[in-house]
Amino acid sequence: TQLLEQSPQFLSIQEGENLTVYCNSSSVFSSLQWYRQEPGEGPVLLVTVVTGGEVKKLKRLTFQFGDARKDSSLHITAAQPGDTGLYLCAGARRNTGKLIFGQGTTLQVKP
Amino acid sequence: EAGVVQSPRYKIIEKKQPVAFWCNPISGHNTLYWYRQNLGQGPELLIRYENEEAVDDSQLPKDRFSAERLKGVDSTLKIQPAELGDSAVYLCASSSGLAGLYNEQFFGPGTRLTVL
Numbered sequence: 001t002q003l004l005e006q007s008p009q010f011l012s013i014q015e016g017e018n019l020t021v022y023c024n025s026s027s028v029f030s031s032l033q034w035y036r037q038e039p040g041e042g043p044v045l046l047v048t049v050v051t052g053g054e055v056k057k058l059k060r061l062t063f064q065f066g067d068a069r070k071d072s073s074l075h076i077t078a079a080q081p082g083d084t085g086l087y088l089c090a091g092a093r094r095n096t097g098k099l100i101f102g103q104g105t106t107l108q109v110k111p
Numbered sequence: 112e113a114g115v116v117q118s119p120r121y122k123i124i125e126k127k128q129p130v131a132f133w134c135n136p137i138s139g140h141n142t143l144y145w146y147r148q149n150l151g152q153g154p155e156l157l158i159r160y161e162n163e164e165a166v167d168d169s170q171l172p173k174d175r176f177s178a179e180r181l182k183g184v185d186s187t188l189k190i191q192p193a194e195l196g197d198s199a200v201y202l203c204a205s206s207s208g209l210a211g212l213y214n215e216q217f218f219g220p221g222t223r224l225t226v227l
Contacts, residue, residue: 004153006153009151031214033215035218040220040221040223041220041221042115042202042204042218042219042220042221043154043202043218044218045215045216045217048215086151088153088154090153092214096214097142097159097161097166097167097214098156098159098167098214099156099214099216101153101154101155102153103152103153104151104152104153106151
């Protein structure tokens with residue numbers, strides 16, 4: 001059973017386009033994290049969202065945590081080839097020490 | 112500050128052979144994780160250590176996989192014997208808190224295993 005569903009699984013766009021990646025669950029999480037992973041490297045933490053409805057911005061990336069803390073989205077404005085990679089969402093439950101990862105969204109931005 | 116170190120970065124072996132992966136976590140991080148990641152997928156937890164104690168190994172295939180973290184710092188993950196389906200990237204991660212609220216984890220670069 002996949003507790004965190006990411007969509008889309010694959011996305012190929014042209015430089016300059018906008019995109020949104022979704023991360024959905026029927027479970028409540030105490031926090032949700034977004035990671036980006038480049039080929040041959042481990043995932044790198046981008047952001048952690050904690051409060052329902054929270055919005056965080058990281059340059060051209062906007063992250064939102066759903067009001068009920070069950071879902072999240074990542075929006076990229078004016079995508080660049082350097083944004084290419086695997087984007088992973090991961091949910092944490094308080095005091096469990098575990099992260100539940102989504103299956104990832106592979107993004108390719110063509111110049 | 113050095114990140115999570117893993118070695119080797121790549122390993123190619125024939126099926127039925129043994130293989131071992133090594134991880135050195137970020138200094139001071141008492142929680143260490145081993146994950147397996149298939150191409151284009153999210154990481155799947157194999158085992159989690161709090162200091163030297165394995166507190167969650169429910170997803171570790173114990174018939175062929177073993178792990179240790181003897182002094183609560185470095186860790187080794189072993190597969191014996193390896194099967195074709197074990198081909199994947201094995202990631203090590205560490206975090207500073209004991210099952211804290213955020214559980215932010217820092218990952219090493221991984222070991223890409225190919226079993227022929």
